[in-house]
Amino acid sequence: MRSTPVLTVRKVGAKGLGVFALTEVPKGSGVIRYYGKSRWIWDIPRWEWDHLFQVEYDRYVSPRAGSYGWSINHSCGPNCGVRGERELVAIRAISKGEELTFDYSTNVGWDGFQMVCACGAPDCRGVITSYGKLDDRWKVRYEGLVSPFLLKPPRNPRPTLF
């Protein structure tokens, strides 16, 4: 636990909640960690689904409601990326007051996933998809910043909803 909070959760208009830096965050800093037991999607209440962090093709962690992990928004031009199975890291220096974001596609393994994006990044994709549906340009951009399970073939060959 840090003694001085570095992040805070605030309302951000139509997007609901967002995570903001209270101080400058140096590039490379671990900023958010997803704790807790991983579960199968159907063992997780539906109202939590928009906030899950995926750790395997069939396993998700649900952050505590209102926590940093619960509240962080997507951007197609993010300042955070995935490191290891359960951590988000600052991929550039983040200024005091800036909103923290990561690209949800670097954590989504279900190819049925689709979410409209209006993040405002200059090269916003317009639709957030699974990692598998990103074109190579984006995969190169996020090399080393993707959930590790996404780089392996699915463990379970039968079709699943998640």
Ligand SMILES: [Zn+2]
């Ligand atoms: Zn976008």
